[in-house]
Amino acid sequence: xxxxxxxxxxxxxxxxxxxxxxxxxxxxxxxxxxxxxxxxxxxxxxxxxxxxxxxxxxxxxxxxxxxxxxxxxxxxxx
Amino acid sequence: xxxxxxxxxxxxxxxxxxxxxxxxxxxxxxxxxxxxxxxxxxxxxxxxxxxxxxxxxxxxxxxxxxxxxxxxxxxxxxxxxxxxxxxxxxxxxxxxxxxxxxxxxxxxxxxxxxxxxxxxxxxxxxxxxxxxxxxxxxxxxxxxxxxxxxxxxxxxxxxxxxxxxxxxxxxxxxxxxxxxxxxxxxxxxxxxxxxxxxxxxxxxxxxxxxxxxxxxxxxxxxxxxxxxxxxxxxxxxxxxxxxxxxxxxxxxxxxxxxx
Numbered sequence: 001x002x003x004x005x006x007x008x009x010x011x012x013x014x015x016x017x018x019x020x021x022x023x024x025x026x027x028x029x030x031x032x033x034x035x036x037x038x039x040x041x042x043x044x045x046x047x048x049x050x051x052x053x054x055x056x057x058x059x060x061x062x063x064x065x066x067x068x069x070x071x072x073x074x075x076x077x078x
Numbered sequence: 079x080x081x082x083x084x085x086x087x088x089x090x091x092x093x094x095x096x097x098x099x100x101x102x103x104x105x106x107x108x109x110x111x112x113x114x115x116x117x118x119x120x121x122x123x124x125x126x127x128x129x130x131x132x133x134x135x136x137x138x139x140x141x142x143x144x145x146x147x148x149x150x151x152x153x154x155x156x157x158x159x160x161x162x163x164x165x166x167x168x169x170x171x172x173x174x175x176x177x178x179x180x181x182x183x184x185x186x187x188x189x190x191x192x193x194x195x196x197x198x199x200x201x202x203x204x205x206x207x208x209x210x211x212x213x214x215x216x217x218x219x220x221x222x223x224x225x226x227x228x229x230x231x232x233x234x235x236x237x238x239x240x241x242x243x244x245x246x247x248x249x250x251x252x253x254x255x256x257x258x259x260x261x262x263x264x265x266x267x268x269x270x271x272x273x274x275x276x277x278x279x280x281x282x283x284x285x286x287x288x289x290x291x292x293x294x295x296x297x298x299x300x301x302x303x304x305x306x307x308x309x310x311x312x313x314x315x316x317x318x319x320x321x322x323x324x325x326x327x328x329x330x331x332x333x334x335x336x337x
Binding site: 018020022049064 | 084098105106108110111113116268269271312
């Protein structure tokens with residue numbers, strides 16, 4: 001069975017800090033940064049490596065700031 | 079086993095989701111967490127998937143989404159307040175080969191534009207109406223709308239909507255479903271990933287049915303207005319689930335008969 005690993009890229013300047021993506025992430029990958037972007041919003045950031053590339057965050061983001069990448073990682077059969 | 083780093087994953091061949099290029103690359107004018115942005119993106123994804131960018135004409139309303147023509151990379155005409163279905167009727171009759179849709183809020187569609195909406199639905203014009211229902215006048219400062227729930231607070235009913243004085247909320251979607259001119263009437267929402275995907279499928283069906291001259295397709299999207307409701311976006315989504323959905327239940331209300 002292959003494991004799936006994902007990664008997200010957040011367009012920090014377009015993020016409005018609504019936190020909807022934080023709520024829908026099943027792996028709790030996303031959190032809000034303490035710092036703000038040039039508009040003054042706390043922007044979303046990636047906090048760990050658990051992303052599976054499910055695209056939930058990107059689909060609900062009202063501003064479409066999240067881009068999702070995903071790869072299949074073959075695990076060795078024991 | 080080799081360790082896969084973030085840099086190994088972030089490559090063009092591994093891309094699974096990105097903002098569609100049919101949305102103009104600029105910041106949307108909506109409040110943080112507003113459902114309009116998601117609805118815009120789903121609409122443009124459907125147009126991209128169907129490959130109808132050059133064959134689609136939208137009609138923008140008056141309200142929060144008045145600037146839709148700035149964001150949607152298709153032909154868009156701005157209508158007078160509430161008159162979008164009348165304008166879309168003219169566009170569709172003059173150019174029947176185009177895909178035509180209107181994008182309206184509850185103040186535009188269910189208050190000032192009720193007449194145009196009902197008559198366009200009754201005539202069975204072959205275009206799509208996308209109706210964003212957030213139960214409040216968002217742009218002008220959170221006044222009571224026709225769809226404001228009983229007991230819901232707004233700036234013009236600060237103690238909650240009293241149905242004795244202010245009347246009952248208007249279920250315009252159920253109303254137009256009874257008219258013979260509509261072919262597909264559905265109510266969706268865009269607050270969770272599952273609902274967003276359902277909305278996208280509904281929009282695609284709506285465009286296909288209306289283009290096939292089956293009648294008018296009416297897609298209501300129940301959305302949040304966190305600024306108008308005075309809540310955070312996440313709170314407003316929860317409030318919407320608890321209060322809006324019992325009154326405005328999601329799902330298909332009318333579907334075309336199978337051929």
